[in-house]
Amino acid sequence: MHLVHTSPEADVAIIGAGVVGCAMARRFALEGATVVVLEAATDILSGASKANSAILHTGFDAPTGSLELACMQAAYAEYMDIRAAMNLPVLETGAMVAAWSDEEEARLPTLLAQAQENGVTDTRLLSRAEVLAREPALAGHVRGALLVPREHVIDPWSAPLAYATQAQMLGARFLFNAALRGARRDGATWVLDTAAGEVRATTVVNCAGLYGDHVETMFTGKPSFEIRPRKGQFVVYDKAASEHLRTILLPVPNDRTKGVVLTRTIFGNLLVGPTAEEQEARDRPDVTRPELDMLMDKAVELVPALRDMPVTAVYAGLRPATERKEYRVHADADLGYYCAGGIRSTGLTAALGIASHVFALWSGAHQAVRGAVNDPPQPVMPNLAEHLPRDYQIPGHDGIVCHCEMVTAREIRAALEGPLPPGDFGGLRRRTRCAMGRCQGFNCLARVATLSEGKLRADILPEGDA
Numbered sequence: 001m002h003l004v005h006t007s008p009e010a011d012v013a014i015i016g017a018g019v020v021g022c023a024m025a026r027r028f029a030l031e032g033a034t035v036v037v038l039e040a041a042t043d044i045l046s047g048a049s050k051a052n053s054a055i056l057h058t059g060f061d062a063p064t065g066s067l068e069l070a071c072m073q074a075a076y077a078e079y080m081d082i083r084a085a086m087n088l089p090v091l092e093t094g095a096m097v098a099a100w101s102d103e104e105e106a107r108l109p110t111l112l113a114q115a116q117e118n119g120v121t122d123t124r125l126l127s128r129a130e131v132l133a134r135e136p137a138l139a140g141h142v143r144g145a146l147l148v149p150r151e152h153v154i155d156p157w158s159a160p161l162a163y164a165t166q167a168q169m170l171g172a173r174f175l176f177n178a179a180l181r182g183a184r185r186d187g188a189t190w191v192l193d194t195a196a197g198e199v200r201a202t203t204v205v206n207c208a209g210l211y212g213d214h215v216e217t218m219f220t221g222k223p224s225f226e227i228r229p230r231k232g233q234f235v236v237y238d239k240a241a242s243e244h245l246r247t248i249l250l251p252v253p254n255d256r257t258k259g260v261v262l263t264r265t266i267f268g269n270l271l272v273g274p275t276a277e278e279q280e281a282r283d284r285p286d287v288t289r290p291e292l293d294m295l296m297d298k299a300v301e302l303v304p305a306l307r308d309m310p311v312t313a314v315y316a317g318l319r320p321a322t323e324r325k326e327y328r329v330h331a332d333a334d335l336g337y338y339c340a341g342g343i344r345s346t347g348l349t350a351a352l353g354i355a356s357h358v359f360a361l362w363s364g365a366h367q368a369v370r371g372a373v374n375d376p377p378q379p380v381m382p383n384l385a386e387h388l389p390r391d392y393q394i395p396g397h398d399g400i401v402c403h404c405e406m407v408t409a410r411e412i413r414a415a416l417e418g419p420l421p422p423g424d425f426g427g428l429r430r431r432t433r434c435a436m437g438r439c440q441g442f443n444c445l446a447r448v449a450t451l452s453e454g455k456l457r458a459d460i461l462p463e464g465d466a
Contacts, residue, residue, distance in 0.1 A: 009189060009200040009201060009202070010033075010034045010035060010036040010173075010199070010200070010201040010202070011028070011033040011034045011035065011201065011202050011203060012028050012033050012034070012035050012036075012201060012202070012203045012204075012205060012362075013035075013036050013037075013038060013190065013192060013199055013201035013203070013204050013205070014028075014035065014036070014037045014038070014204075014205045014207055015038050015180055015204065015205065015206050015207060015208045015215050016037075016038070016039065016040075016047070016206070016207040016208040016209055016211075016212075016215075017037050017038075017039035017041075017043075017044040017045070017046075017164065017174060017176075017207075018044070018045060018046075018047055018048060018049035018160070018207060018209050018347075019045065019049040019159070019160040019163075019347055019348055019351045020049075020207045020209070020340050020343055020347055020351045020354055020355070021037060021039070021044075021205075021207035022037075022044055022045075022160040022161070022163040022164040022167070022351070023160065023163045023351035023352050023354065023355040024205055024207055024340065024351075024354070024355045024358060024359075025037050025163070025164060025167035025172045025174075026163040026164070026166050026167040026170075026172075026355065027352070027355035027356055027358075027359045028167075028172075028205075028355075028359060028362075029166070029167040029170035029171060029172045029373075030166075030170065030372060030373055030376055031359060031363070031371075031372050031373075032370035032371050032372060032373060033370075034171065034172075035167060035171070035172035035173070036172070036173045036174075036175060036199055036201065037164075037167075037172060037173065037174045037175065038175050038178045038180060038192065038194055038196075038199065039174065039175065039176050039177075039178060040177070040178065040179035040180070040195070040211075041176065041177070041423070041424075042176050042177055042423030042424045042427070042456075042457040042458040043176065043422055043423035043424050043426065043427035043457070044160065044161065044164050044174070044420070044427070045157060045160055045161075045427070045430060046424075046426070046427070047209045047210055047318075048209045048210055048317060048318055048319055048320055048347075049156075049160065049209070049347070049348070050157075050317065050426065050430065051232070051234070051285075051315055051316065051317020051318075052156055052317060052345070052347075052348050053234070053261050053263060053271060053273065053274065053345075054153055054154055054155065054156035054263075054265060054266060054271075054348065055095075055151060055152070055153060055154075055248060055261070055263065055348075055349070056076060056079065056090065056151065056152045056153070056154045056348075056349050057072055057076070057151060057346055057349040057350075058072070058073070058076060058115075058120045058148060058150050058151055059072040059073050059076070059118055059119075059120065059346075060111075060114070060115035060118055060120040060123055060148050060151070061097075061111060061114060061115065061118075061253060062118060062346070063325075063326070064114060064117050064118055066326060066327075067326065067327050067329060067357070068326060068327050068346060068350065069118055070353065070357070071327070071350040071353030071354045071356075071357055072346055072349050072350045072353060073118075073119065073353070074352070074353035074356060074357075075349055075350050075351060075352035075353035075354070075356075076150075076349060076353075078352045078353070078356070079154075079159070079349075079352060082378075085378045085380075086162045086166075086378055086379060086380060086381055087380045087381045087382075087383060088154065088155065088158060088159050088162060088381060089154065089155055089158075089266055089383060089384075089385035089387075089388055090152050090153070090154055091152060091153040091154070091264065091266050091385065091387055092152050093151070093152055093153050093246060093247055093248050093263070093264060094147065094148065094149045094150070094151060094152070094247050094248065095147075095148040095151035095247060095248035095249070095250050096126065096131065096134070096135070096145040096146065096147055096148070096247050096248070096249060096250065097111060097145055097146040097148065097250045097251070097252055097253075098131065098138070098142055098144075098145045098249055098250070098251070098252075098302075099142070099143040099144050099145060099252055100139075100141060100142060100143060100302075101143065102143070104143065104252040105143040105144050107252055108125055108144060108145070108146050108252070109125070111146050111252070112124070112125055112146055115146070115148065120148065120150070122148075122149050122150065123146060123147060123148050123149070124146075124147050125144065125145070125146055125147070126144055126145045126146070126147050127144055128142060128143055128144050130145075131144060131145045134246075134247060135245060135246070135247055135249075137244040137245060137303050137304075137305050138245075138249075138302060138303060139301060139302055139303065139304055148250075151248055151250075152248075153248065153263060153264055153265060153266050154266060154348075155266045155384055155385060156266075156348055157430040157431070158381045158382075158384060158431075159348070160348075160351070161381065161420065161430075161431065162379050162381050163351070163352075164420055165379040165381075165418075165419055165420050166376065166377065166378065166379050168419055168420055169376075169377045169379060169419065170373060170376060170377070174420065175194065175196045175199070176196070176423050176457060177195055177196055177457065178194040178195055178196035178197075178199075179194060179195045180192060180193070180194055180208075180215060180218065181193045181194060181195065182218060183204070183218045183219055186200075188202060188336070189201065189202060190202070190203075190204050190219075190336060192204070201336075202336055203336045203337075203338065203362060203366075204219060204336060204337055204338070205338045205339070205340065205358060205362075206219070206337070206338065206339040206340065206341065207340050208341075209320045209343070210227055210229060210282045210318055210320045211227070211282060212225070212227055212320060212328075212339065212341035212342070213225055213226055213227045213322075213341070214227075216339055216341070219335070219337045220332070220335070220337065224328065224330065224339075225322045225323065225324070225328040225341055225342055226322055226323050227282065227320050227321070227322060227341075227342075228278060228321050228322060228323060229278070229279050229280070229281065229282050229285075229318045229319070229320065229321065230276055230277065230278055230279075230318065230319045230321040230344070231274075231275065231276075231277040231278075231279050231285045231316055231317070231318055231319075232273060232274025232275055232276060232277075232316065232317050232318075232319060232345075233273055233274060233275045233277075233285075233287055233288070233291050233292060233295065233314065233315070233316040234271055234272065234273030234274055234295070234314065234315050234316070234317075235271070235272045235273060235292055235295045235296055235299070235311055235314050236265070236269050236270075236271055236311065236312045236313040236314065236315070237269055237270040237271070237272070237299075237306060237309050237310070237311055237312060238269065238270075238309055238310045238311070238312050238438065239268040239269055239312075239386070240309065241269065241270035241306055241309045242264045242265075242268055242269060242270045244270070244303050244305045244306065244309075245262060245263075245264060245270060245303060246264065248261065248262075248263040248264075249261065249262040249263065249302060249303075260272060260273060260274070260275070260295065260298050261273065261274075262299055262302060262303065266384070266385045266386065266387075267384065267385070267386050267405070267433060267436070268386030268387075269312060270306070270309075272295045272296070272298065272299040273295055274317070274345075275291045275294070275295065277291070278321075279318075282318065285316040285317060285318050286316060287314050287315065287316045292314055296311070310438075312437060312438050312440075313436065313440060319344045319345055320341070320342060320343060320344065321342065321344055322341065322342040324342070326342070327340070327341070327342055327343055327350075327354070328340075328341035328342035329341070329354065329357065329358065331358070331361045331362070331365070333361075333362075333364075333365030333366075338358050338361060338362060340354050340358055379419070382411060382414060382415075382431075382432075384432070384433050390406055391407075391408045391410060391411045392406045392407075392408050396410070397409065397410040397411070398410050398413075401434060401444050401447045401448060401451070402432075402433070402434040402435060402436075402437065402441075402443075402444040402448070403437075403443065403444070404436070404437020404438045404439055404443075404444075405433040405434065405435075405436055405437040407432050407433050407434040407444075409447075409451060411432050411434075412428070412432055412434060412448065412451050412452070413451065415428060415431040415432050416428070416451070416452055416455045416456075418431075421455065422456060423456060423457035423458060424456055424457060424458040425452070425456065425458075427456075428448070428452060428456070434448050435448060
């Protein structure tokens, strides 16, 4: 079947502009399809994707033989292939799955065997002495650890922004404030009723995250999965805390959750979280004092030097968990409907692999695509990583606006004038780091507001998505 390009009909409409939706738009656009992305909010990454631990996973502990493992490992390789051209940073930390009891220590050999079976062959067990030699600030009751050398930290927002920007450079259209209200078939075409007007597409890819089951109902009449939102709260310590830990510290996982992680961030802070709390509401997650206290107590238990360390920010995010643990990826080629649902904590890593997998399903049913784009344009992202040179170190930046995060006026203007500018204040923060530091915008919001006046789709204050 050859694709027909009759404007304004698209080959593919992607529902949702989270990290998976952005990666999906990039993959289909790279392969020559015409793409439109529908996002209910005012900017990309406005849902589950805006709050995560920003770890690039190897898949060492993923279910062996699972789609999740395959997507993570394919995506890891692709990320490493494209990161230099797109200027996407990697903070090479490695990770340790640390054991703190006899029971946990006894489970480490099983985790090692699983990692080896999953192809992560550079993993190895560390003795207590080796753990403390690598991380001397850890509490002395640590028993040992599994070292995973290639688990690293990345920028959780610049990467999906790069995917979306490249898709747009290849002709993809992003429609914001375009909540999906209904869908109907017109022959072989989907007619989508959105808050931004009618959109027509041959194929629909559901990347709606926390609303994935609702979206599926519009296309199939009955969802094949149920979203059960799982809240994760995080505590962000001051940048001085990062000197106490250089390796991602992972817990021995259980059947329900990967547990609480202690890790540096690409922005120079130290992060502890997430919690794993079931809730019914799919919008705005709240932070709660008992859970934040629990996270801080846990951090101090593992790294005692954090006891008197100030906290820069707290935030919470929702993960689109379902009634089953695995990804809910499926296709109905005859209906022109594809779904990437139930993508939980590994979505940031796996997004590129999920996109390639869904495209493979689609291209198998659609015999011909125009062909992959030769020598595609490569967006070059501004660096926000603390361990690499920043814009304030380059002359001509027109002054530092946010002194906590050393964000310049030039960076803010560049974000506002970029090919995919922020739609709201949260989007501006994610593109620049402004108002994310110690004062949480107290000293810079007035200047930032002046620079961004009239340039955002929604002039709203940030909602704690630090």
